[in-house]
Amino acid sequence: xATKTPMHDPNVDPMIDPRTGEYAVIAPGHNFRSVTQKIAGxxxxxxxxxxxxxxxxxxxxxxxxxxxxxxxxxxKGVGIWGVTIxxxxxxxxxxxxxxxxxxxxxxxxxxxxLLFKQTWRNSINRFAxxxxxxxxxxxxxxPLIHVGRPWLGYWLxxxxxxxxxxxQFRSPxxxxxxxxxxxxxxxxVFWYVGMIPDFGTLRDRASLPAAKYFYGILSLxxxxxxxxxxxxxxxxLLLAGLATPLVLSVHTVISFDFAVAAMAGWHTTIFxxxxxxxxxxxxxxxxxxLAIPIRKFYHLEDLITLRHLDNMxxxxxxTGCIVGYGYSMEVFISWYSASHWEYFMMWNRxxxxxxxxxxxxxxxxxxxxxxxxxSRKLRVNATYLFLLSFVVNTGMWFERFVIVVxxxxxxxxxxxxxxxxxxxxxxxxxVGTWGLFTFLFLLFVRFLPMIPINEIRMMLPQTKxxxxxxxxxxxxxxxx
Amino acid sequence: xxxxxxxxxxxxxFNTPGxxxxxxxxxxxxxxxxxxxxxxxxVEEAADALHFHKNRVPLLTLVGGxxxxxxxxxxxxxxxxxxxxLNIAGRPLFSWPAFIIPAYExxxxxxxxxxxxGMMALNGLPQLYHPLFNAPNFRNGATxxxxxxxxxxxxxxxxxxxxxxxxxxFAPASVLEVEL
Numbered sequence: 001x002a003t004k005t006p007m008h009d010p011n012v013d014p015m016i017d018p019r020t021g022e023y024a025v026i027a028p029g030h031n032f033r034s035v036t037q038k039i040a041g042x043x044x045x046x047x048x049x050x051x052x053x054x055x056x057x058x059x060x061x062x063x064x065x066x067x068x069x070x071x072x073x074x075x076k077g078v079g080i081w082g083v084t085i086x087x088x089x090x091x092x093x094x095x096x097x098x099x100x101x102x103x104x105x106x107x108x109x110x111x112x113x114l115l116f117k118q119t120w121r122n123s124i125n126r127f128a129x130x131x132x133x134x135x136x137x138x139x140x141x142x143p144l145i146h147v148g149r150p151w152l153g154y155w156l157x158x159x160x161x162x163x164x165x166x167x168q169f170r171s172p173x174x175x176x177x178x179x180x181x182x183x184x185x186x187x188x189v190f191w192y193v194g195m196i197p198d199f200g201t202l203r204d205r206a207s208l209p210a211a212k213y214f215y216g217i218l219s220l221x222x223x224x225x226x227x228x229x230x231x232x233x234x235x236x237l238l239l240a241g242l243a244t245p246l247v248l249s250v251h252t253v254i255s256f257d258f259a260v261a262a263m264a265g266w267h268t269t270i271f272x273x274x275x276x277x278x279x280x281x282x283x284x285x286x287x288x289x290l291a292i293p294i295r296k297f298y299h300l301e302d303l304i305t306l307r308h309l310d311n312m313x314x315x316x317x318x319t320g321c322i323v324g325y326g327y328s329m330e331v332f333i334s335w336y337s338a339s340h341w342e343y344f345m346m347w348n349r350x351x352x353x354x355x356x357x358x359x360x361x362x363x364x365x366x367x368x369x370x371x372x373x374x375s376r377k378l379r380v381n382a383t384y385l386f387l388l389s390f391v392v393n394t395g396m397w398f399e400r401f402v403i404v405v406x407x408x409x410x411x412x413x414x415x416x417x418x419x420x421x422x423x424x425x426x427x428x429x430x431v432g433t434w435g436l437f438t439f440l441f442l443l444f445v446r447f448l449p450m451i452p453i454n455e456i457r458m459m460l461p462q463t464k465x466x467x468x469x470x471x472x473x474x475x476x477x478x479x480x
Numbered sequence: 481x482x483x484x485x486x487x488x489x490x491x492x493x494f495n496t497p498g499x500x501x502x503x504x505x506x507x508x509x510x511x512x513x514x515x516x517x518x519x520x521x522x523v524e525e526a527a528d529a530l531h532f533h534k535n536r537v538p539l540l541t542l543v544g545g546x547x548x549x550x551x552x553x554x555x556x557x558x559x560x561x562x563x564x565x566l567n568i569a570g571r572p573l574f575s576w577p578a579f580i581i582p583a584y585e586x587x588x589x590x591x592x593x594x595x596x597x598g599m600m601a602l603n604g605l606p607q608l609y610h611p612l613f614n615a616p617n618f619r620n621g622a623t624x625x626x627x628x629x630x631x632x633x634x635x636x637x638x639x640x641x642x643x644x645x646x647x648x649x650f651a652p653a654s655v656l657e658v659e660l
Binding site for chain 2: 031032033036158164165166167168169170171174175178179182185186189190192193196197200201203204205216217220221222223224225226227228229230231232233234235238239242243245246249253256454455457458462463464465
């Protein structure tokens with residue numbers, strides 16, 4: 001790796017490692033106790049910051065919009081939404097795919113980067129996993145309320161019943177049930193297993209008796225035994241190894257909801273990889289949306305450093321390029337297939353009455369991020385990345401909007417053409433899930449360790465075991 | 481030497497992982513077997529010093545995965561071929577390629593749950609009480625920044641005075657008797 005910074009420049013940023021010219025993953029000068037106190041202190045402090053309470057009230061207020069919208073939906077039925085024939089899939093499916101895509105970066109960070117031994121991910125994996133779970137919670141709401149009679153939602157599962165009917169496993173919608181429920185379960189288990197040692201730390205550092213009981217029970221009596229650690233590490237690696245194909249399969253199955261249908265614009269083989277790349281793209285954008293304010297507010301710049309922002313921006317650049325490839329292949333195939341329907345679909349998508357959505361998608365998903373993220377200066381600029389993360393997630397939402405709506409509203413028979421207009425209830429439900437997501441996330445940062453303490457300890461230079469060394473072991477000499 | 485009643489073991493506290501590993505290796509060489517290290521993060525060298533190399537979590541995970549794929553595939557086949565056959569656009573009742581997808585998901589579900597709960601079961605967790613929590617310095621250090629070696633009283637070689645002087649030659653921060 002090229003050294004970008006002079007070796008002995010006194011003006012050099014202390015966060016830059018002089019040997020590599022890269023930003024350090026953790027700021028120098030930390031030891032086991034200081035990182036423990038820093039992270040545990042956020043949770044164990046007795047005074048709750050006022051902005052947190054304010055944020056919780058605002059998020060709760062927005063989440064109540066969701067409750068109102070769903071209550072009205074249960075009273076009146078899905079007729080209050082904009083879905084109709086031919087546009088039978090509207091906001092519910094768009095938002096479902098969007099939210100679940102956001103969740104995928106959490107699994108990618110916690111599982112795939114663990115397998116690749118990317119230790120920098122240790123600072124961000126816990127709240128990325130939390131983001132996954134809360135995004136899946138929001139995503140799961142939409143198919144549930146979209147089924148028409150949500151109180152019969154459990155019919156989707158294969159359970160013995162007096163009607164003697166069973167699910168039909170040739171249908172992608174049955175696959176969805178299995179994929180999403182497995183994803184939610186494994187994500188929660190992975191998240192919880194990751195937190196067990198940290199709960200032990202919190203139990204031992206808590207001063208309030210209630211906190212001691214609460215974290216003590218959650219810690220399952222964790223005591224850091226070496227034999228436990230070895231089994232624990234094995235289980236974590238295996239869970240990572242299992243979550244990796246899982247996360248790829250979940251968005252693949254979701255893309256099958258479209259690709260299996262014989263609709264122009266949906267029936268393509270590029271969908272699974274292009275959906276997965278898009279999911280990771282939007283998910284990393286959401287991690288940036290969450291990480292940048294959190295590191296600022298809780299003064300975690302030592303642990304979530306510019307290196308993390310830089311690396312996440314690089315992942316976004318790579319996945320954004322894959323998404324761009326997906327878009328160009330769609331256009332190419334619609335011409336190369338020589339299919340009249342495919343050709344018309346693409347023309348209609350670009351220049352039809354909803355063409356603005358397509359150009360919005362190209363602007364926000366490709367034009368803005370893929371031109372600017374090449375610059376290292378912008379990749380380490382937290383303000384820019386924070387704004388960009390909203391741009392990208394807008395783009396990813398429009399991608400799903402374009403896919404769902406433009407294929408449906410002008411299908412094979414011009415006589416059956418229609419249009420799609422979302423109603424205020426559609427918007428209210430969607431905005432409400434943002435509130436729900438933020439509400440859950442705020443509870444998480446207050447009550448659970450948002451950075452894995454034990455994994456941060458492993459990144460410190462003091463972990464090095466020297467068999468014949470003396471007392472010098474405690475001294476911080478070099479960064480690993 | 482018979483087991484002394486009322487004592488779980490002797491707990492030596494170290495400030496660095498290197499000291500812990502040296503003491504553990506020496507204790508193993510001395511003939512101690514019933515002992516355990518307690519660290520704030522996984523120290524692989526300590527596991528090597530304890531000669532703890534194999535664990536059965538991978539086996540349990542494999543068994544779980546095989547159970548998952550078998551359960552899901554047989555369930556789908558039975559439901560869609562025999563119990564409730566439906567003609568969907570003339571496709572064969574036994575549409576095994578479509579059945580692979582839920583079977584794949586349940587492979588991961590069962591394997592993942594086996595890995596997590598198998599790890600807990602093999603570790604004997606949840607176990608909210610443990611004698612070590614009685615040691616006054618244990619909870620301040622073992623989950624934060626200290627490294628502990630516990631030589632347990634059930635070890636045939638354990639003798640309170642000799643074991644204590646054995647541990648003290650490694651210059652630990654403290655050596656404490658842990659009450660049972």
